[in-house]
Amino acid sequence: MLLTQIALNALALGSAYALVAIGFVLVLNATTAVNFAHGEGVVAGGFAAVALAILLPPDIPIPGLLLLPGVLLVTALLGLAIGALAYLPIRKRPPISVFVSTIAVGIIIANGLNATFGAAPRTAPPLIGVGTIEFLGASLSRQSLAIIGITAVLMSGLAMVLQRTQLGRQFRACAQDPEMARALGIRLTRITMISFALGTAFAGAAGLLLAHQFFISPSDGGTLILKAYIAVVIGGWGSLRGAAAGAMLIAFFEVGVATFSSQPLAEGLLYIAVLLVLFFRPQGLFGEPQQVRV
Amino acid sequence: MRTLPRLVITFATGMAAILSLVTTSHAEPLRVPVLVPITGFLSLEGTSQKNGAELALVGTDVSFSVIDTATAPEIAINAFERAVDASDVVSVIAPMLGTQMLALVPLADEFGIPLITVSGTAKITELGSPNVYRFFPGDAVVKAAQARYAVEELDASRPAIISQTTAYGQSGRAALEANLRRIGTPPVFQESMDVSVKDMLPVLLKVRDSGADALLLQLHSGPTALVIRHAKALGLDIPIIAGSAMHQPETAALLEPAELKGVCAESGSSPVSETSEEMQAFVDAYRRSFDREPDAFALGQYDGAQMILAAIAAGAQTADAVRSHLQTARHEGLAMTYKSDGKGNMAHSAVIICYDGTGRVPQIVKRYENLTGVLLD
The missing domain is CATH 3.40.50.2300 (Response regulator)
Structure with a gap:
């Protein structure tokens, strides 16, 4: 029963991290540049949920779930803005320019949220109510189950778009060989902007999922981008499946390993695992489609 | 003809005397820079600290400006060096983040500027510095x-x-x-x-x-x-x-x-839980000014800033005189009575x-x- 609860918590946390990491990879694959404002996209999603929650009538049983479309829309627009301001004008400059510009935009977003909402951590409405469900003798948190369920739906939707639509094929073509994709008539700028919108919307969804159970504050972006970065390094630079697996591994260390050791030790062991991956399998667990390590 | 140079000299001397009087009467106000972490993981507490200081200093003759120290010691050091680059600084409201305070104490000693803080970190008052004054009960x-x-x-x-x-x-x-x-x-x-x-x-x-x-x-x-x-x-x-x-x-x-x-x-205190008239006035003023509820950090910093104002009102016009007041005086604040224990710990009660x-x-x-x-x- 205890193991079930630990596994569920790890899966729920890993699911939210996976959305962050996948959004990070979507932008990475379209631009080969790291979007360091991605963590602030997560934070913006959480605060969008906090702001939109006042529009909901009271006593709705699934308030967080109803907020999801609005949060996706707001953060997709934010992604477009990040792409337009921090990437497009300097895309032909060295990658370091994009790092700096996205870091700058991230700081502006964080400080803007700080000025608008205040510095205090905030909590968003629960996704499908609070409390637990008894299942096979274990108490399973409704919120955790909802996080896992919503993540599964969003990831399935993304897989369907990437595998079965023309847009998805264009995405993959740009990720594999942008110059060839351009030669074939694919509008790279359009794909790039869509990737910023989609990637940041995934980050925003993660923000909504995290904001009730784990709270959200304007300064959380730095920690979240670090987790996404580590997940992608572990899983394989540019691999969507790898990013999800890496995120799950981080959550396994944070919840599973920490239960049987201590939090500082679990964190140390996680970074040792990252080093081992870098030493013995530098392309990551799922290979490295990007082949351009930043 | 011999009288012209005399007239010129007399006129110039008179003008110099008048200018000297004008300069004296327009002396720069005393300054108390407010260095607080209003971004980063301690921004909630840092904002309370800022608000408490601001509430005390706004409307007084003391000039102040707020500088964000975020969460890194080097940012605090940089902010301090910019803030004290003038001779009329009598004290600095210093960040409540312990690591920043530990970095600032040697600088405060070098410049001879007393730091007023609500940091709870025990070590800041154990360094033997005469320039650290903590208005929140320490650990x-x-x-x-x-x-x-x-x-x-x-x-x-x-x-x-x-x-x-x-x-x-x-x-x-x-x-x-x-x-x-x-x-x-x-x-x-x-x-x-x-x-x-x-x-x-x-x-x-x-x-x-x-x-x-x-x-x-x-x-x-x-x-x-x-x-x-x-x-x-x-x-x-x-x-x-x-x-x-x-x-x-x-x-x-x-x-x-x-x-x-x-x-x-x-x-150290809980302003929203208190019912005294003075505390209610503070809570109301705080709500009006910042549209949020005050906490003990805000109140501690408010009391600290009030003690600096009391020092100035008692005649302290330099950092040395303010330090001397902080070392020896007893201050009846809103949260409690403050008095230095010799190490700069001013608060001795808790709730x-x-x-x-x-x-x-x-x-x-x-x-x-x-x-x-x-x-x-």
Whole structure:
């Protein structure tokens, strides 16, 4: 029963991290540049949920779930803005320019949220109510189950778009060989902007999922981008499946390993695992489609 | 013809005298720069600190400007060096982040500028500096109150401690452990964690398995609320006595009243819980100015800034004179009576607040006055 609860918590946390990491990879694959404002996209999603929650009538049983479309829309627009301001004008400059510009935009977003909402951590409405469900003798948190369920739906939707639509094929073509994709008539700028919108919307969804159970504050972006970065390094630079697996591994260390050791030790062991991956399998667990390590 | 040079000299001398008088009458106001962390993980507490200082200084003859120190020591150092680059600085409102204070103390000694802070980190007043003045009870006071309340009032005999890995967390943890050992109830379990930890289930399971009968926290705002929420969800039914972060209205706002039931916390004060007229006036003014509820950090910093103003009103026009006032004077503040213990610890009393589960405004259930004995001198 205890193991079930630990596994569920790890899966729920890993699911939210996976959305962050996948959004990070979507932008990475379209631009080969790291979007360091991605963590602030997560934070913006959480605060969008906090702001939109006042529009909901009271006593709705699934308030967080109803907020999801609005949060996706707001953060997709934010992604477009990040792409337009921090990437497009300097895309032909060295990658370091994009790092700096996205870091700058991230700081502006964080400080803007700080000025608008205040510095205090905030909590968003629960996704499908609070409390637990008894299942096979274990108490399973409704919120955790909802996080896992919503993540599964969003990831399935993304897989369907990437595998079965023309847009998805264009995405993959740009990720594999942008110059060839351009030669074939694919509008790279359009794909790039869509990737910023989609990637940041995934980050925003993660923000909504995290904001009730784990709270959200304007300064959380730095920690979240670090987790996404580590997940992608572990899983394989540019691999969507790898990013999800890496995120799950981080959550396994944070919840599973920490239960049987201590939090500082679990964190140390996680970074040792990252080093081992870098030493013995530098392309990551799922290979490295990007082949351009930043 | 010989009179012309005399006239010129006389005129020039007269003009110089007049200009000298004008310059004297338009002397620059004394300055008290406000250096506080209003971004980063301590921004909630830092904003309270800023607001408290601002409320005291606005409308006075003292000039001040607010500089954000974020969370890095080097940013605080840079801010300090910019702020004190003038001869009319008599004191600096210094960041409450312990690591920043530790970096600033040598600089304050070099420039001879007294630092006024609400940092709880014990070590800042143990460096032998004459320039550190803390207007929030340090760990030696509040951790004594927290430990004593758990043991003497709640009959805890097997306490557990969860703390943060930051300087604030470790300083408080050490003081808490020392106080628990002093009263014969050493902790049966303790663990520290990073501020970024999201899931508290692992550490709470270990608390439960340790057989602890009370949980003492030394965490920042968000982690404090997370531990309480996850403990309630886990069904961990033991008293929780949190650190100062729990008294902040913003922390309570993260939790439902039912989740807060039975939760207690130590603090220097709890402005929203007090009913005196003076405190109500402070609370009302604070709400009007900042559209939020005041906490003990805001009140402590307000009292600290008021003591600087009192020093100036008593004739102190230089940093040395303000320091001298801080070292020797007794100040009746809103939260408590302040007096230096010789090391710059000005606050010597603490309160314990508890939530009854019906709302988010706590009640003061216990006052620990003059725990250091300094006020008897």
